[in-house]
Amino acid sequence: MDIQKETSKIKSMIEEDKKSVKTIQELNELKVKYMGKKGIISELNSKIKDVPNEEKKTFGMKVNEVRTLFNDFYDAKKEEIENKVLNEKLEKERIDITMPSKKIKRGSKHPMTRIEEKFEDLFLSMGYTIYDGPEIESDENCFQKLNLPKGHAARDAQDTFYLKDEFENYLLRSQTSTAQVRAMEENKDKGPLRIVCPGKVYRRDEDATHSHQFMQIEGLVIDENVSMADLKGTLELFCKAILGEKTKVRFRPSYFPFTEPSVEVDVTCFKCGGKGCALCKQTGWIEVLGAGMVHPNVLEMSGYDSKKYQGFAFGTGIDRFAMFKYGITDIRTIYGNDIRFLTQFDRKDDE
Ligand code: DAH
Numbered sequence: 001m002d003i004q005k006e007t008s009k010i011k012s013m014i015e016e017d018k019k020s021v022k023t024i025q026e027l028n029e030l031k032v033k034y035m036g037k038k039g040i041i042s043e044l045n046s047k048i049k050d051v052p053n054e055e056k057k058t059f060g061m062k063v064n065e066v067r068t069l070f071n072d073f074y075d076a077k078k079e080e081i082e083n084k085v086l087n088e089k090l091e092k093e094r095i096d097i098t099m100p101s102k103k104i105k106r107g108s109k110h111p112m113t114r115i116e117e118k119f120e121d122l123f124l125s126m127g128y129t130i131y132d133g134p135e136i137e138s139d140e141n142c143f144q145k146l147n148l149p150k151g152h153a154a155r156d157a158q159d160t161f162y163l164k165d166e167f168e169n170y171l172l173r174s175q176t177s178t179a180q181v182r183a184m185e186e187n188k189d190k191g192p193l194r195i196v197c198p199g200k201v202y203r204r205d206e207d208a209t210h211s212h213q214f215m216q217i218e219g220l221v222i223d224e225n226v227s228m229a230d231l232k233g234t235l236e237l238f239c240k241a242i243l244g245e246k247t248k249v250r251f252r253p254s255y256f257p258f259t260e261p262s263v264e265v266d267v268t269c270f271k272c273g274g275k276g277c278a279l280c281k282q283t284g285w286i287e288v289l290g291a292g293m294v295h296p297n298v299l300e301m302s303g304y305d306s307k308k309y310q311g312f313a314f315g316t317g318i319d320r321f322a323m324f325k326y327g328i329t330d331i332r333t334i335y336g337n338d339i340r341f342l343t344q345f346d347r348k349d350d351e
Contacts (some may be wrong), residue, residue, distance in 0.1 A: 001047065003055070007062045010040055014070055024081050027074065034070050041067050111345045112215060112334060115242075115322045116198050119217050122241050123196040126234070128219070131195040133182050135202075136163070137173040145181045145301045146258040154257050159204050172202035176218035177258060177315055180294070183220060184302035193222040193311070198318060211331045215318040222294065222304065222311035228261070231291060231312035239267050239288065242321060248274065250285060259292025259313060270324050286324070289316040 014034070021027050034041045044063055051059045109117075120130055139150075148155055158174040179197030187193055198217040206212045221230070236249045247267050254264040266287050269280035276282040291314035296306035319331055326345060328334060333341050 001051070003051075003059050003062045006044060007066050010034075010044070010066045011069060013040070014066070014073065018073060018077075021077060022081075024078065027077055027081065031070075031074060035067070041070065108343065108345055110342060111322045111326050111328070112318060114345070115318050115325065116215065116217070118242060119198060119318065119321075120196070122238065123219065126194075126237075128194045128196045128221075131179050131183050131197045133173070133176070133179040133197055133199060135173055135200055136170055137178045139169045139171060141178045141181045142171060142173050142175070145298065146177055147295050147297045147301075148257045152257065154255075161202055161204070173199075174203050175201055175315060176216040177313070179218050180220045180258070180298070180313055181302055184222070184299070184304060190304050190309075192224075192309075193220060195220050206332075208330045208332070209323075211319070211335060213335065214331070216315055217318055218313070218315045220294070220311060220313045222299070222309050224309060226293075226310040226312055228293060228312070231263075231293065231314070234312075235265055235289060235291060235314060239265070243267055243270055243324065246273070254290065254292075256290055256292055258295050258298050260295045262290070262292035265289035265291060265314075271327075288320060288324075289314050291315070 017030055017033075021030060031039075033039055036042065041063065044066075048056060048059055048063070124130070143152070143155060144150070160174040161172045162168055163170045176197050176199055179195065179199075183193055183195050183197070184190075196217055196219045198215065200213055201216050202213050203210070204212065219234075221234075232251060235251075239249050240247050247270070250266040251263045252266065254262045256262040264287055266285040268274035269277060269284055269286050271277055271279045272284065274284040276284045280286050291312065294311035294313050299306040299309060299311065319334060322328060322334065323331060
């Protein structure tokens with residue numbers, strides 16, 4: 001047998017077969033054809049036993065040559081086909097980034113959050129800092145240090161939820177005015193202060209305009225030479241910024257144990273503009289704030305020198321402002337978490 005001839009025959013067969021292979025399956029069929037147990041190259045290899053010894057080496061080398069030729073072709077072709085398949089797949093599955101995406105349903109801010117943020121932004125812009133106090137307070141901070149000793153008649157107006165047993169001197173704060181005490185006591189150098197404290201407060205009543213839990217915001221300014229004029233200016237600016245420039249503001253003398261003198265602040269009814277309607281009970285005015293000059297006793301009890309420092313303070317219900325602003329008639333809906341109610345404010349801009 002002429003091994004040279006045999007192997008060049010096989011070589012040209014491989015060259016011929018190469019041309020038509022397109023798939024992995026066809027490629028594997030070729031592998032069987034050449035390299036399988038009964039494949040052409042394997043058959044040729046098995047003939048080595050009939051070859052005279054001195055030719056065995058050349059024979060073996062020649063067979064190896066075609067074997068390598070086939071294997072190299074096989075490996076290269078396999079890679080080529082696999083790449084092609086992958087590229088086709090990538091091409092088919094390409095993401096079209098120009099396609100409009102699925103709309104994400106946006107939530108909206110709770111009307112109370114909107115109002116609270118508006119208040120905070122306004123006071124921050126006037127140089128106040130935001131102060132957070134706890135909702136469970138001591139009787140001392142909630143009443144005594146605000147000039148309402150035990151048994152004081154004015155406590156009745158804010159009768160609230162006390163804790164039991166060994167915590168009977170603690171209660172759910174009935175007013176954010178507690179923040180005044182905390183802020184003054186924490187201020188070690190007993191110098192100027194300018195804070196607002198928004199937060200939840202609790203009282204024992206509940207009807208369309210009162211909830212057992214509602215939100216207040218408290219303001220406190222302490223400095224030298226602070227007067228009632230500063231209080232009036234600040235609250236007028238505040239009411240106009242929240243309820244509109246046309247709003248008129250009226251101050252009425254009033255009583256709070258922690259301020260002297262004390263005032264209640266009314267604004268012209270946002271609904272009728274002051275003419276008189278059902279909302280303002282035909283008066284044209286709506287009461288929105290309690291305020292006053294901090295009582296010297298209150299300053300002294302928290303370590304301030306009332307000869308050197310004066311202060312003014314104010315407190316208001318955030319809920320009431322939200323009700324005015326958004327025309328909400330029942331305060332309980334604010335805390336009801338009914339999605340149908342809350343989504344009404346989706347697009348209502350505060351401006
Ligand atoms: N804390 C009072 C209330 O809940 C409101 C208030 C009145 C706060 C006068 C003040 C103030 O800081 O000076 O009705």
